Amino acid sequence: MKQFTDQELETLLNDIESDLVEKKQSLKGDVPKKTRQAICAFANDLPNHNQPGILFIGAKDDCTPSGEPITDELLRNLADMKTDGNILPLPVLFVEKRVLKGAEMAVVAVMPSDMPPVKYEGRIWIRTGPRRSIANAQEERILNEKRRYKTLPFDIYPVPSAKLTDLSKVIFENEYLPVAFASDVLEANNRSYEERMSSCKMIVSPDDTTPTVLGLLAIGKSPQDFLPGAYIQFLRIDGTELEDPVIDEEDIGGAIVEMLRRAEEKLKAHNRSAVDITSAPTHQIALTYPPAALQQILYNAVLHRTYESTNAPVRIYWFNDRIEINSPGGPYGNVTVENFGKPGITDYRNPNIGDVLKTFGFIQAFGRGIATARKEMEKNGNPALEFETNQSAVVCTLRGKQ
Structure with a gap:
């Protein structure tokens, strides 16, 4: 500018x-x-x-x-x-x-x-x-049409092989819309189903109901049929090397909300707690990893990964001494290998996926995930987060509390 x-x-x-x-x-x-x-x-x-x-x-x-x-x-x-x-x-x-x-x-x-x-x-x-003023139905349609002639991020590209029926109308109307729009707007809404879907960028337009990448990830019935890499691979390894025995594994798919909830449940199940009865007047329960740090790094990995031209999943490898979370796609835009993780340096490869995560309550504000995770690791007594970045991936290592 x-x-x-x-x-x-x-x-x-x-x-x-x-x-x-x-x-x-x-x-x-x-x-x-x-x-x-x-x-x-x-x-x-x-x-x-x-x-x-x-x-x-x-x-x-x-x-x-x-x-x-x-x-x-x-x-x-x-x-x-x-x-x-x-x-x-x-x-x-x-x-x-x-x-x-x-x-x-x-x-x-x-x-x-x-x-x-x-x-x-x-x-x-x-x-x-x-x-x-607040846009009426015709003004909203004009804004939707404007979007079609812009350079779009990949997360709202159309997926030509998908159909409107591949999106869940139940999830869209009962779960997404009530949290995406104010109640008075919904009550006064005379838009068609297709117009509402287009306004939320789930399809290309009311006249072209081809689902977008965002639509499939947010409310798709089976997103991985069209985006094969859009899942989370979890491995719990009994040891410190990849070749050590695997004691739990799961490929976690589904729409993005279901995928994150299931991944969080898996992380919670493996996050062991210890009871300290000596360092304070009342017993203290300490977790190997602070849950908020695991959440923030997981959300970042799913939000900032590349969904374009790759079948690689987000990988969570849980070793006996550490957790490695691998997000496909390197730093993007204003974020480089050199300034990665520095306060105030942010950019968004998938801004519309970010909107969905904010709408569903997974993100409260943008650009604070890594800072929050670092603070939580320090409070819990864990070593500092470690990041390895290159042009093809960002790997975050969380080391267990000693």
Whole structure:
């Protein structure tokens, strides 16, 4: 995205009718909620400007500065709106402090999304002229059509050999929709089944009901029939080498929610606990591995793996002294072998799969999984996480508590 000059920003700031600009005096009260609505609306870009939408924090409606202090905390709060999981798919936005009209302002530039419709708290917000509102059925259809002409990530590619009947209508209507959309939106919804599926990116469009990769993974009856590598291979090895005896093994398939739940049950069953009766007044129960760390690394492995051009599964190899979790596909986008795992460095090979995991409650916020896992390992007294990365895989090693 190009860097706006001060003159260009002041010209936008002075345009009281533009649908590319919104002004807020501060970030207090209900303004954070309205700011997220505006980010959602700019990301949807219903008028098809193909230009960034700009939010000015610290500006009055009459285009003069409000005098609001632009602190580091305010800038962080704005930046966190990108990854806190309330706006899905994740928006692309840039936050900076600028001096305009002789006063400091926070400037948020929101890029149009390649994957509309974008939702905030289950509602699709749009902007036409100075008005911000929830999209009606026709406006939602326009956003769906826009998506067809963009460069799409692999997770919403169509799978030509699959049919609409390969997706579970029961799971979609009874499990996914109620958590993906606000209840009032569902109650007022007059969309057809195909339109709802298209809006959620489970199929290509209402007219082309070919399932997408996302649809098969999220609500597919048998995703592995079309994506052979989309499963988790679990091995419990009685020893420290691959050639040692295997005492438990399972190929865990199904749709992504079922797959993760079954994998978590398997990890829980093998995570032995010990009772400490000497180091504290009451007995303490210690697990070999902290469950939250296992969860976060498992979720990351399934979310960030490549599903394209590979039949390799996510592999969980549980040895006597360690667990190795192997995710096919190396670092992606802004994440490289050199900066992998560093705070604040994130990118998403499968952004729409991330939306599904957030919707189903497996992810609370984005970009914090590795940091959470590291913290939990330290709290539990385990050695630090180890990562081995290359262009074909990311392998995380969790070592048992001594």
